[in-house]
Amino acid sequence: MTAVRWDGLEVGTSHTPFIDQPLTITDFVRYQGASGDMNPIHHDSEFAKGAGFPSPFAVGMLQAGVLATYVTDWLGAASVRVFKVQFREQAWPGDVITYEGTVVAKREAEGERLVDLELSATRQTGGTHLKGWATVHLD
Amino acid sequence: MSSSPEGREGAPFQMVVERGKIREFARATKSANPDYLEGDHPLSPVTFLSVAGFWQDETNSPWGDEPRNYERILHGEQEFVFFGEPPRAGAILTGVSRIDRVYEKAGRRGGAMNFTETVTEFRDPTGKLVAESRTTVIETGQAPASGDAS
Numbered sequence: 001m002t003a004v005r006w007d008g009l010e011v012g013t014s015h016t017p018f019i020d021q022p023l024t025i026t027d028f029v030r031y032q033g034a035s036g037d038m039n040p041i042h043h044d045s046e047f048a049k050g051a052g053f054p055s056p057f058a059v060g061m062l063q064a065g066v067l068a069t070y071v072t073d074w075l076g077a078a079s080v081r082v083f084k085v086q087f088r089e090q091a092w093p094g095d096v097i098t099y100e101g102t103v104v105a106k107r108e109a110e111g112e113r114l115v116d117l118e119l120s121a122t123r124q125t126g127g128t129h130l131k132g133w134a135t136v137h138l139d
Numbered sequence: 140m141s142s143s144p145e146g147r148e149g150a151p152f153q154m155v156v157e158r159g160k161i162r163e164f165a166r167a168t169k170s171a172n173p174d175y176l177e178g179d180h181p182l183s184p185v186t187f188l189s190v191a192g193f194w195q196d197e198t199n200s201p202w203g204d205e206p207r208n209y210e211r212i213l214h215g216e217q218e219f220v221f222f223g224e225p226p227r228a229g230a231i232l233t234g235v236s237r238i239d240r241v242y243e244k245a246g247r248r249g250g251a252m253n254f255t256e257t258v259t260e261f262r263d264p265t266g267k268l269v270a271e272s273r274t275t276v277i278e279t280g281q282a283p284a285s286g287d288a289s
Contacts, residue, residue: 027167034160035165036193060214061189065168068185075175077182080225084218089219 004075006113006138015074016043018099020066023058025093031062058091060130063121067132070099071117074135081114082135090123096124101134112137144255149236151200154191154261155184158228164190180227181277185219188226188272191234191259201238207278215254216275222268232269239273246269250280 028042040047041056048056064085071080091097096119105116119132161183163272165175174182226232238254254277261270 031167031200034164037189061186061217062168064217065164065186065189069165069168069172072170072172072174072185077172077184078224080185080219080221082218082220084216086216087214091157096144113205 004138006106006115009106009138011103011106011114014100014102015070018066018070018073020097020099023091023093023095023097024057028056028059028062028093031059031065035059037062039063039136045081055093058093058095058129060085060087060091063091063097066097067099067119067121067130071119071134071136074101075115075138079136079138080113080134081112081137083108083132084121084134085130085132087130089123089129091121091123091129095129097125098122101132113139142236143241143265144201145220145241147201147238149195149201149203151233151235152191152195152199154169154188154194154232156187156226156228156230160190161187161228180229182227183225183230185225186217188219188259188261188270189217191261191272194234195236199236201236211280214274214276215277216273218273220271220273222270224248226261228251228268231264231268234259234266246279252280253278 025043032038038086041051042059043056045055054068068083101117101119103115104118115136115138117134119134120128121130123129148263158181161175161181164187165184168184170184170263175184236257236259239258242254246252254275257274259272260268263269
């Protein structure tokens, strides 16, 4: 993996979108085990229906984590200084999520070269699941 | 509520950044990045500090044992700030959670929505602030129809 350099990125540059496999409840369970958030609404059908939902729905923090993976696969694991997501529409088993990112600013602060990104995770319906923002330090 | 909960803090908790947990978390979030998977002290993934819940109990929450209506609460936003590279495996951090801001906005379908921002600061053994995690939860007048109701 060749490191992306600050000089090599321009404002307006979009990274190749990542289109994930359809979401499965197994994905949710694996993430819940890894994170310790065992809320049954994400894996227990009876519980989800009892709460008024048609089925379990995705753990927002899982897609937030995949969005972060999208950024670190692009710009490196050590580089992220700020990462923020806003949860919008829920995502559901079977959803195909597309992860995207665009450089919206380049700046220098306290001797560090930074880029600001706008990010998104979008459902196959076109609905926004996550909006995201990141600030990344690059050499 | 008689007084604002802003500024209320939970008891400090210790969080050990564990290599196996990093590997499990990286795989769950679909990363094959060698920086998370190789060496004795791999980096932790960007959203890894979410696992801090493993090291906490009620006394570490600024809400303590105050009852909350979880059917009306949804996770609105989540932010991570790093003051340098993200923590590496082997790091022993001390976390303190605090209720930072409480405010109200009008909902789209009428009714007030109450926003609460809770910040957890993570410090290394020298007291240096290494990371901050900020969680915004929204309490609605009716069952949430969007957002991450977890």
